[in-house]
Amino acid sequence: MTPTRETWGPGPTRPELSVEEVHVWRAWLDAEESEVTRLRALLSDEERARADRFHFTKDRRHFTVARGLLRTLVARYTDRRPELVSFTYNAYGKPSLSTEDAGASLRFNLSHSKGLALYAFARGREVGVDVEFSREEFAGEEIAARFFSPAEVAVLRALPAEEKTRAFFNCWTRKEAYIKAHGLGLSLPLEGFDVSLAPGEPAALLSTRHDPAQAARWSLCALSPAYGYAAALAAEGHDWRLTCWSWDE
Numbered sequence: 304m305t306p307t308r309e310t311w312g313p314g315p316t317r318p319e320l321s322v323e324e325v326h327v328w329r330a331w332l333d334a335e336e337s338e339v340t341r342l343r344a345l346l347s348d349e350e351r352a353r354a355d356r357f358h359f360t361k362d363r364r365h366f367t368v369a370r371g372l373l374r375t376l377v378a379r380y381t382d383r384r385p386e387l388v389s390f391t392y393n394a395y396g397k398p399s400l401s402t403e404d405a406g407a408s409l410r411f412n413l414s415h416s417k418g419l420a421l422y423a424f425a426r427g428r429e430v431g432v433d434v435e436f437s438r439e440e441f442a443g444e445e446i447a448a449r450f451f452s453p454a455e456v457a458v459l460r461a462l463p464a465e466e467k468t469r470a471f472f473n474c475w476t477r478k479e480a481y482i483k484a485h486g487l488g489l490s491l492p493l494e495g496f497d498v499s500l501a502p503g504e505p506a507a508l509l510s511t512r513h514d515p516a517q518a519a520r521w522s523l524c525a526l527s528p529a530y531g532y533a534a535a536l537a538a539e540g541h542d543w544r545l546t547c548w549s550w551d552e
Contacts, residue, residue, distance in 0.1 A: 309527065314548030318379055320409075320426055325543050327432065327536060328422040329528045330372050330550035332365040332415060339364050342371025345385045369420045372550060373413050376422055380409055395488035412483055419529055428539035431484030433476040434526075435533050442471035450475070452494045454509075458501060466502050472533035474500035477523050480537040481508060484521065498523060506535060 311329060320326055334342070343351060350370050357363040374385040377400070381388070389401040400409060408427045413420065417436035424430070447456050455474050462470050477498040482491050495513030499506060506525040511517035522541050526534035536545070 309545070309547045311528065311547050311549045313551050316379065318424075318548075320380055320424055322426045322428070323543055324425070325428075325430060325536065325538050325545050326424045327526065327545065327547045328376060328424075328550055329547070330368075330420045330422070332368045332418045332420055334364070334368050339367055342375075343367045345371050345374050347390075365415065365418065369413065369415050372420065373411070373422060376424070376550075377409070377411065380424060393486055395486055395490065397483065397486035397488075414479075414483070414534075416532065419532055421526070421528060421534055423536055423538075425538060425543070428543070429484045429486070430539075431480040431482065431486075431537040432526075433479035433483060433535055434528060435472050435476055435479075437468060437472045437531055437533055439468045442468040447471060447474070450493050451478070452497050454497045455500060462501060469502045469533070470500045473502070473506070473525065473535075474498060476533045476535035477506055477508075477525075477537070480535040481521065481523065484537040484539070508537075 314328060318326060343354070346354070346367065354363050354366045357366060374388050377388050378385040390398045391401045392398050410425045410429050412423045412430050412432045414433045415421070416434050419434060421432045421434045423432040444456070444460065447459050451459070451474055459467060459470055459474065477500070478493060481496065481498070482488065485491055492513055496511040497509040499509060506523040508518050508521050508523050520539060522538050522543070524536045524545060526536055526547070528534050
């Protein structure tokens, strides 16, 4: 992986994405009512039904904006109209383009937390992205013991108290990004692989006991999309460069 360009500047209307690149876009999901209505019109009937199942209005709006922007961005990469983009989902819910769009070899992933969404795009390589709003009250050792590997928990416990929240969310987002890139959900055992987590330490997949060959196959990259958020990207291979953009339209 080459050095990143995490500048989060405005992105192009027609982004060019080569097989040596990974693009990550960030977008804030709070939008005017007119924009929510416009984006809802782009969704499929199934997506609108999913949005309507959320109990809280804010959650419905965030889901609508997140999915509408996903369609808009995919359309830019595939030169299609957003409402004509067709998704399919694997058994664990990871989206991909349906058969008629598959020739573009576009891979993508989406994550959002507390009003901020991240979208990752690549060609010919799987990607996963995760963003989390850092909450000190959530970052406890009891939660870590449930979801992290023994080695990760040991590193977390050894850190100074003032570094533990950041380390917790470093670990959480890196593990989630790796799992999402695989597209296997929690059928991929959380204790079956280790990631780096100490603040200041580069993001890395340290070991993959579930399949030892995987550690050399994947790259991890820490992202800093906004103050108070932790984020990570996982991508196949090491021969790629990262560019980050912000959705400001």
